[in-house]
Amino acid sequence: MAIEFTKYHGLGNDFILIDNRSSLTPVITPEQAVKWCDRHFGIGADGVIFALPGQKDTDYTMRIFNSDGSEPEMCGNGIRCLAAFLTELEGISRTKDYYRIHTLAGVITPQLTDDGQVKVDMGLPRLLAQEIPTTLAPADSKVINVPLEVADTTWNVTCVSMGNPHCITFVENVAAIPLETIGPKFEHHPAFPQRINTEFIEIVNRNYLKMRVWERGAGITLACGTGACAVLVAGVLNDKCDRTATIELPGGSLEIEWSEIDQRIYMTGPAERVFTGKY
Numbered sequence: 218m219a220i221e222f223t224k225y226h227g228l229g230n231d232f233i234l235i236d237n238r239s240s241l242t243p244v245i246t247p248e249q250a251v252k253w254c255d256r257h258f259g260i261g262a263d264g265v266i267f268a269l270p271g272q273k274d275t276d277y278t279m280r281i282f283n284s285d286g287s288e289p290e291m292c293g294n295g296i297r298c299l300a301a302f303l304t305e306l307e308g309i310s311r312t313k314d315y316y317r318i319h320t321l322a323g324v325i326t327p328q329l330t331d332d333g334q335v336k337v338d339m340g341l342p343r344l345l346a347q348e349i350p351t352t353l354a355p356a357d358s359k360v361i362n363v364p365l366e367v368a369d370t371t372w373n374v375t376c377v378s379m380g381n382p383h384c385i386t387f388v389e390n391v392a393a394i395p396l397e398t399i400g401p402k403f404e405h406h407p408a409f410p411q412r413i414n415t416e417f418i419e420i421v422n423r424n425y426l427k428m429r430v431w432e433r434g435a436g437i438t439l440a441c442g443t444g445a446c447a448v449l450v451a452g453v454l455n456d457k458c459d460r461t462a463t464i465e466l467p468g469g470s471l472e473i474e475w476s477e478i479d480q481r482i483y484m485t486g487p488a489e490r491v492f493t494g495k496y
């Protein structure tokens with residue numbers, strides 16, 4: 218039986234959204250998600266996102282399969298798209314402008330802003346090696362500017378978890394990084410037992426950073442919301458940027474803040490509906 222879906226994107230990081238509100242079990246399997254995400258033989262997307270019923274006092278649950286069928290804990294661009302999708306599904310019955318969403322990374326709260334964007338309370342960054350997880354430092358230590366050998370080069374990396382794992386490297390010229398070849402080597406490096414999302418960053422100034430990303434389970438994408446949040450945290454930890462910055466990605470820009478008041482990360486950016494269909 219054909220299943221209805223809606224395609225959304227957040228800065229070109231694109232997702233197939235499925236209304237799964239009647240059950241806590243996703244209506245398609247990870248294997249089907251791989252087929253759906255295929256850009257030649259399927260619909261084409263970086264992942265499939267399910268809007269499921271809420272759990273533990275939340276409004277909804279989000280689950281996501283990457284385009285390789287693996288299941289990450291969180292997705293920043295995806296949760297903005299989910300908020301826009303839920304607004305569409307609820308229609309005139311909608312009573313508020315924010316949603317408390319249960320995810321594998323904890324409760325995340327996207328809020329619709331007056332200018333049509335979505336501002337997301339992404340929660341607290343996790344910095345200990347055991348929380349990433351990585352073997353690059355003792356379990357209860359932070360991984361800040363630590364050397365890592367990849368492809369016969371020593372990279373100085375900083376690791377941050379936003380529920381999902383990120384490895385950040387600051388470089389002079391982000392356009393010169395051969396992402397297609399070194400991305401997979403970072404992702405599958407033995408120092409990262411649950412694989413890793415990999416970000417390369419060029420500092421333009423303390424409030425403007427350029428980023429390219431190789432995502433775990435999806436490869437090169439045009440944007441990564443959790444990645445942008447992790448990058449800001451890594452920039453602050455290495456004294457390269459302030460606690461509020463614009464992160465420019467190939468698909469557009471995100472505004473990220475690491476609040477001094479509650480220590481939480483706030484991400485603001487767009488979510489665009491592309492089309493709807495049945496598959």
Ligand SMILES: N[C@@H](CCC[C@H](N)C(=O)O)C(=O)O
Nearest residue numbers: 289292293294381441442443
């Ligand atoms: N593009 C996403 C992150 C999606 C999950 C990631 N590939 C992982 O496996 O952790 C974002 O916008 O955060």
